[in-house]
Each structure stands twice: as C-alpha cells, then as structure tokens.
Amino acid sequence: MAPEFVVPPYSSGSQPQHNGPVASAVSIVPTGVECIVCTSDAAEVEFPIDAPTSACNHPPQVCVGCLQQIILVSITSGDYSTGILCASPDCAQRLDYYDIQKFATPEAFDRYDKLLLQDSLRTDEHYVLCLEPSCAAGQEHTGGESNNIVTCHSCGTKQCFRHQVLWHEGFTCAQWDEHQRVTVVQQEMSDEWIQANTKPCPRCSSRLEKAEGCDHFTCRPPGGCGHQFCWECLSPWADIISGDNSKHYDHCRYYTGRP
Numbered sequence: 555m556a557p558e559f560v561v562p563p564y565s566s567g568s569q570p571q572h573n574g575p576v577a578s579a580v581s582i583v584p585t586g587v588e589c590i591v592c593t594s595d596a597a598e599v600e601f602p603i604d605a606p607t608s609a610c611n612h613p614p615q616v617c618v619g620c621l622q623q624i625i626l627v628s629i630t631s632g633d634y635s636t637g638i639l640c641a642s643p644d645c646a647q648r649l650d651y652y653d654i655q656k657f658a659t660p661e662a663f664d665r666y667d668k669l670l671l672q673d674s675l676r677t678d679e680h681y682v683l684c685l686e687p688s689c690a691a692g693q694e695h696t697g698g699e700s701n702n703i704v705t706c707h708s709c710g711t712k713q714c715f716r717h718q719v720l721w722h723e724g725f726t727c728a729q730w731d732e733h734q735r736v737t738v739v740q741q742e743m744s745d746e747w748i749q750a751n752t753k754p755c756p757r758c759s760s761r762l763e764k765a766e767g768c769d770h771f772t773c774r775p776p777g778g779c780g781h782q783f784c785w786e787c788l789s790p791w792a793d794i795i796s797g798d799n800s801k802h803y804d805h806c807r808y809y810t811g812r813p
Contacts, residue, residue, distance in 0.1 A: 589615070589617035589619075590642065590643070591620040600617060600619070601617055605645075606640050606647075607650065610642065611645075615642045622657055625649070625658045626662045629662055629665055630665075635673065672690075672692055678694070680694055682694075682695045682715065684706040688709075689706060689708055689709040691707065693706070698715070702727055703715070703721055748761055755781055757781035758778070758779040760773060760777065769786050769808070770782065770784070786802070
C-alpha cells in the first residue's frame, strides 16, 4: 500500500523540481488528462513520458509532482526499505534505484542514497551509528573492544563499542557490567518487597502500603484515586456499608458466611 501524503502545492500550477534525467523524461499533457493522485487537470501538468518503471504495463497515470511526493514520503517514513511501489491501481512494480534517481528531488535522492549506504554498512560489525538522537552519522571503528570509546566524528558524542550505550563515564567496561548486575538484583529485590508488602488499589491499580489502623482503607490522593475498600479482600467499602459483612469476598476473615 502506498503511504499517505499531502498533495503538494505544485499540483495546482507551480512546477516540480527536476533532478538530472527527469528533465528529459517528462512531457506536457493537454487539459483534461488527470493525475490519479491529485486529480489535477491544469493547463500544463507534467507527466513522465513512460510509466515510472520499465516493468509497468500501463501508461503514465501519476504526474511528476505527485510521483516526487510519493518518493519523498517513502524515504522520510522509512518505507523505502521494503520498496517504493508504483502508485497506479493494480500495479505492484517497485521503483529501482535509477527510477528513484530519475524522479526524486535532488534533496530526497541524496537522503535516499545516504540511507542505502547506512543500511549496507550496518551489516559491518565495525560500523557504528551515533547514539545521539539528533545525529544520524555513522563511522567505521577499527579498534574493537580493545578501544571501547567511540567518539562521533560529526557531533563528538562518546559511546561504548562493547555495550552499545552512551559512554559510561566513571566506569570501566568491567565495572559497568558489575554495576548493571547489581542494578538488576536490586530491582528484583525491590519488586519482591513490593509484591510482599503492598496491594493494588482495585480501581486505579496503584500499589498501596498499610502501616497500621483498621482494614477500612482509602486510596488517598494525591497519587491515589480516593477509592475505599476492605484491605483484607479488596471488596468495595460502599457495598459493605450499604449491605452487611456478607458483601466481603468469601475468602475474607470478615465475611459473615465464613464457618
């Protein structure tokens, strides 16, 4: 399925950008011939001379402007990795590298070309992508684990080659391994304590701890939802008040039906 996109402003009159070969691959069609995407029938609409791919068995049906936009959206959304499809109905042909080079804007094709290169390099165990979210750079790291600090040539961000995380400042890799192990153990102990010493509010599921007092419990705000219930069986307190102790759940020590 072709990705959704906004019909570009040039579909109503202004001209799309041409990238090299596209300038000789388009023709001006007369009024009345509509693009199946933007349905423009302006006096001058540029269409490819041929269908988008050599494997298509239909005449051109999408104007150059919309074709450029389809390619751009596929590139920016990441859909390019599974192939950019011809937008004509019942046509499942994929545009190849040279089709995209022909019809994409210069900026879009440059990005596409770089993304393909990065995709190819990702299979290289020595190629490292920068972990800084605002940086899309990558580089070859030949030091391996004997030189675990990788400094991005583009933005200067440091990361660990061995652990694939931002550099653990103040820790050697061995110390980082031990730190992670201790963190996991502490988290497991914390989870066990929470399970043993708290109960979930029946309404909002907040974990609650009862220090003292009677078993008429309130999930108190802030942080709580205000729900009142029996601490022993979690039965709603409103049901108990409106009825009697038979409204406790039958496993509760306050349940009147207990032998």
